[in-house]
Amino acid sequence: xGCKCANSNEEEDEIQKxxxxxxxxxxxxxxxxxxxxxxxxxxxxxxQENLYxxxxxxxxxxxxxxxxxxxxxxNENNNRDNYDPNAKYSxxxxxxxxxxxxIREDPVGYADIIEDSIKNIIEEEDKNDPTNIRLIFKxxxxxxxxxxxxxxxxxxxxxxxLTPLPPLEFSQEKCIPLPENEDELKxxxxxxxxxxxxxxxxxxDVFFKDLIKIPxxxxxxxxxxxxxxxAGKKRMALLNKDLKYVGVTSKFIGKTFIAYFAFSx
Numbered sequence: 001x002g003c004k005c006a007n008s009n010e011e012e013d014e015i016q017k018x019x020x021x022x023x024x025x026x027x028x029x030x031x032x033x034x035x036x037x038x039x040x041x042x043x044x045x046x047x048q049e050n051l052y053x054x055x056x057x058x059x060x061x062x063x064x065x066x067x068x069x070x071x072x073x074x075n076e077n078n079n080r081d082n083y084d085p086n087a088k089y090s091x092x093x094x095x096x097x098x099x100x101x102x103i104r105e106d107p108v109g110y111a112d113i114i115e116d117s118i119k120n121i122i123e124e125e126d127k128n129d130p131t132n133i134r135l136i137f138k139x140x141x142x143x144x145x146x147x148x149x150x151x152x153x154x155x156x157x158x159x160x161x162l163t164p165l166p167p168l169e170f171s172q173e174k175c176i177p178l179p180e181n182e183d184e185l186k187x188x189x190x191x192x193x194x195x196x197x198x199x200x201x202x203x204x205d206v207f208f209k210d211l212i213k214i215p216x217x218x219x220x221x222x223x224x225x226x227x228x229x230x231a232g233k234k235r236m237a238l239l240n241k242d243l244k245y246v247g248v249t250s251k252f253i254g255k256t257f258i259a260y261f262a263f264s265x
Contacts, residue, residue, distance in 0.1 A: 085252045092259060093248035095215040100238055100246070101167035103223060107159040107239070110223070114156040117220060121148050141217055143227060151226035155235065159223070165241050168263070173202045174247025176260040185253045191260065203264040206237045213257040237263055
């Protein structure tokens, strides 16, 4: 069966800028990881090196020099003020689970998509350090990569070696509650505490977060898994034949998109 994963629309080719991952998060993460088995690693929780470029909506507003267009400009600004990103991306959990299952059921077919996406990798100077050349995925989707093309080809090779896997079943009870505000979003202990509470009622074997709102790009980069020091572990979770259930929650907190993934056997 061929994979039905479509490329993201150009108008959606954007990523929210990373708004947190600093401070003492890594130290807190290391302390917490000591209390878990290796297969329960917090995959990429506090060590993602993704470069998220936040869209400045004010810069998108058209400049109308002709007075006859003033009403049109006002209407466009009103529409922008009423824009609800949570409504637009409310189907993210459904789409990302469908995409993950397409990959599991047709890993060889998705390998072709991975190889085809290599053309979207470019090199760009790090604005904070011009001597450092960063590998960036897509021109508008600013996601920093560690290895770039070699990691994409490695992921494709792994998929070509797999036999089809059964799809994951979506489980509402595995869905981790999302932060209500930016303070909770920036708190490195919030997700861990929520997982602890859920584990009182249900099994969770692996959990992690993702900050990419476009399902096709999110799924691709989780399979390639070339954006943080835990590289490869997200892919292992998505392609684990022993995992049977998945819960996904997603939401915009201000301008930051956040998605939580939880898997169990």
